[in-house]
Amino acid sequence: MAQYHAVETLLRPAVELYSVAVCMSAAVVCLVAPWSLALTPSVGVGGACCCAALGIIRLRQANVVLRYRRQMRRLPRYVMTSRDIPVSDLRLFIGKGFRWDQRHTHRLMQTYRPEFRRYVEPSMLYQLARRLEARLEFARYPWSGIPKLLGSDHVLNPVRPLPPVGGLPRLHAVEPNEIDVTLPLGERVGHTLVLGTTRVGKTRLAELFITQDIRRGEVCIVFDPKGDADLLKRMYVEAKRAGREEGFIIFHLGHPALSSYYNSVGRFGRITEVASRIAGQLSGEGNSAAFREFAWRFVNIIARALVELGQRPNYTLIHYHVVNIDELFIEYAVHYFARIDKKAWDVIVQLEDKIDEKNTPRHMVGREKRVIAIEQYLQSTKLHDPVLDGLRSAVRYERTYFDKIVASLLPLLEKLTTGAIAKLLSPDDEDLNDYERALDWQRAIRNRAIVYVGLDALSDTEVASAVGNSMFADLVSVAGLIYKSGVDNDLDEYASLKGIPINVHADEFNELMGDEFIPMINKGGGAGFQVTAYTQTMSDIEARIGNRAKAGQVIGNFNNLFMLRVRETATAELLTKQLPNVEVYSTAVMSASTDSSDPHGDTAFTSNTQDRVTATSIPMLEPAHIVALPKGQAFGLVQGGQLWKIRMPLPAPDPDEEIPKNLQTMVECMRARYFPADEKRNPAPAPDQNASVQAYLLDEPPAYEAEES
Template sequence: MAQEYAVETLLRPAVELYSVAACSSAAVLCLAAPWSMALTPSIGVGGACCCAMLGAIRLKQANVVLRYRRQMRRLPRYVMTSTQIPVSHERLFIGKGFRWDQRHTHRLIQTYRPEFRRYVEPSILYQQARKLEARLEFAPYPLRKLRHLTRWDHPLNPVRPLPPVGGLPRLHAVEPIEVDVTLPLTERVGHSLVLGTTRVGKTRLAELFITQDIRRNEVCIVFDPKGDADLLKRMYVEAKRAGRDGEFYVFHLGQPSISSRYNAIGRFGRITEVASRIAGQLSGEGNSAAFREFAWRFVNIIARALVELGQRPDYLLIQRHVINIDALFIEYAAYFFAQNDTKAWDVIVQLEAKITEKNTPRHMMGREKRVVAIEQYLSHARLYDPVLDGLRSAVRYDRTYFDKIVASLLPLLEKLTTGDIAQLLAPDYMDLQDPRPIFDWMQIIRKRAIVYVGLDALSDSEVASAVGNSMFSDLVSVAGHIYKFGVDDGLPGEPANQKIPINVHADEFNELMGDEFIPMINKGGGAGIQVTAYTQTMSDIEARIGNRAKAGQVIGNFNNLFMLRVRETATAELLTKQLPSVDVYATSVMSAATDSSDPHGKTAFTSNTQDRITTTSVPMIEPAHIVALPKGQAFALIEGGQLWKIRMPLPAPDPDEVMPKDLQAMAGYMRKRYVPSEEWWDSVSDQDQSASLPPDMLDDDLDVERV
């Protein structure tokens, strides 16, 4: 067979069928008329068996060629319901595919040669059927129905349309034999990066990973900036199917009335983390660096005072005291004097009565009289308290100058405390009438819970970015605590010292990331954080960070790379430049003729014909191949640089998918407001994409106390 030779050619006529026909004829003759083959009847039976065996071998070889040619135009359908997704506690299922090597590069290059075009491109009959459909669109009513015959999606239809996935099927058809592609779970701690343009399958790949994380009873945190109703539905269905719906939390900025609540600065290991999480979102470029440092110091002063007063910091309290520091100064002074100088207030009241506009220091103009009196008392009393001294330094600033240097801080706090969002990011812990749960990352990790974070970025990208960045910053802080002390720190009993996998799925992560994201992927693995980030191009990361070196630093921390179809050549080269060059074989026919110089000789000329085999070094894959990937297919560089070609299963609808009414309302809102994500599998899914969910998904009896 052709595969046994140096130059493999599968795009050719299946000549093995001639041998099959000859062997079949010989076997029939050996049985029906052995005398025609000069055989006795008993020997004829043995001869028929031998011919049949040889024919079966040649038929198997012919089937390889026929299947290879057939898949060049249409791949076999790969459909899988959610319940059929294999879940292993050792490996992560990705899809079906094969490991790419030199043979596949050689086969792929062959498909571009003109002599093989008729095996790769759609047949003439197929092209005529599509032209007929275009003409019948404007035909009278009875004739218009004929289009349904050519569009009939069934194997018996010889001209059925190709699936709407685009791209080149040949990229996956170069290997007829597929296997299940999996990634060892031990490799996930090295983090994974998924690159692909819009609507090519990133969300479907995310659903595969998230489904397995939920069923393995692991922590699963999903950041979804744009809001995908189908992803939310998939997470809830899988959580309920795994019996974990009581551990399912939804945080959504677009639906604060039914969203869980979260305080991004309410939990910390060191008090300075509060200031770092807030000031870290301010610009640090150029002249803004000085204002950022002052904002950090000022927020740190306020946070220290709140903690000393027994109050939990939140964005509302920080904003209130940034706008008016006098109230906090007076409140903390009362707390301090009550413990250290009980007679101080008598003196302060007397000083306050003597204060007028004329004897008020210039830098204290505009301050309350009591603030001025406290400052005058402290300037003479020999009392020292670091928190009180910090507040004193803040109130001693000129009011106009102070407003200017906090001007960069106030817009950020306004984004996080305006409207109903304030109820989500600054929850009232004492309001027992509010049924919405409050969560923090340490609680989520200890409970091995599932969290969906919808940031409503299409409505307000600024707020979405600020909230997402603050959540990342908080998660980095929690990871640092876990790395140092473990998950069970502070709980009774002996610590288990067991590392809990924390799966973080960040869709459109370039919209969320800041400087905090780099240490999370760089050092978070020690705390069990496993990040899977999804974005379109490398330029998105660079544009967000504003620094090419930092963008390279981010990408360099992802050990696993999944490359779907991309439109940017530089993004495609992120994969192709990491692959070696391979040698491919090519055949060329050479013929020559030589005239004889002897006029009396018997030979007038001599001719020579040769088949020459040459080798050429070419890249294993080109950026153009990645640009031409069909939807739902990807190249994956995993397990230390092994290149795999993968296609993901199309989702089939599950009849038992149900959601509670409040999540139905949220999903309907998301479907109305957002552009649906990858819909390339709609040809096999009967799910309704309208604002309301199908009747079979309604269930009034579900308990939704956690959502």
């Protein structure tokens, strides 16, 4: 309804209905008894039409007030199947909402005034129904049917319970006219940060974004540390619906038998990246910084030697050679002398025969005799090779001292090379050439693949963090090569990847990030990377990095911000402090009287009453409003500071959401470990995990089908 006054008030009785009743009554009289108004029948029809038109106008105005009051307590249901999600090549659909401005702040402030409380809070009848429902929960028949009747979610139930979303509906009800909220795809390259506490809709928002990315035919990489079965199912269903199921790749640490292979240190642009990806997982605080540098150096020495020997580095090889550095030193010496001096081994064998405990240097005690002989030969010949010199420096350390300085590295390597994940993270070349079960980022980007990465962080946080961080580092390396392909003509293999949008969705990204994540969001946009990160609070990022300045550096690289309900005030202020102050208006009735000082005058006193409008400057939003958001609702700060209030569509089941039995095996196993908040905790026994999830691409029956039949 148009407002012509300084102060807008929609929380009031719908007085327009009185005008509607009068207008409709007059229209009836004009039609039925025009003679009572001294009208002819033809003029009476015209008068009835005019009265009816005025009544309709006033009814529309009354409906605005009535709908506004109704939505203050219950918003209309917003449900959408994944098939109905609109997909555009220009814009990203987010949900329904409106752009927040001064009017909405003014309306929101009115809802907190005591005179408007009866329009905002549940009615007395509703509260009585809830109390009665609680008291009769364990009652016997026939009283036991009353709670079911009162609690039925049906439109004919006048006291039906509110949706289980919590929060304050008024935050969205301040604007009765919603529109579709979208984000231009060109803005996504500036990266997006989604903040929200547990179980408020972050994963649902991720499903909404991922669904559109898959249907647009773009590269979609999803990191899921906790293992959400519904998210995995949604990705496969959308891939199948888009005809892209052959490009669907699954990597899951919790299900090695069903997962693709991946060597996170086997591909690199520079050899030093291998050491950075491994040593980067170690603590760098205090005295640990020195041991971290030692670990980096020795891993770099081993990686260089392996590459020179024609072997692809992996966790198993590096772990083996950290423990047995002598063997690698001998192997590389054989390789080196075969190229430089083929007669060297004759001299080395003679020196080896002469070595005993008396002539063994103190720092070489415990080393193999051949290692000592090679070292003596190199000292006499003055030969120099960068890789061999590095290995020499390693073996010249006293054995016990060497074990101490690499002690911080060994626990990490043992976790990454123990059990079934050893084969998964350290595949041989034959496994990596198996395109159906090998994950390679370059090949995945070129084929516009859909990649799901489940890290099973609930079982082993450290391994999940190490693998996820290494994957980020690997992606940063690929991004650098793609970015340089337009400058360096020698990178033709990466030139074909330039211009491909690469959507990276990192759920709980605070558990995965490290120093490698910063260059991805800082410079990855030039290579087509579009990162959407999901986490709970700012403190999670700061606690993970251990540095407040770096945490601010990470947050400062996200141009788009979507904030759902949060519980930390500092996180809420990340949004509210970026908004301006606005003026809200309020009215006050002023009454005054003045006695007359003239005893002989005709006026004994004067009085006046006036309505005074005052303006007060307040923040556009307060942190308390972010804390009170219902589930599935968010504030979005996009496109250079535009504030939008958004609510996401609730998911509705699709009749064609079927997945192969092999993939259903993994989904059921994941659900056995992870429970959404709205599911009962009585899981069924986990099915056999030895069935191959990759068989769904080949339509092969899994092994457990034969056992069931």
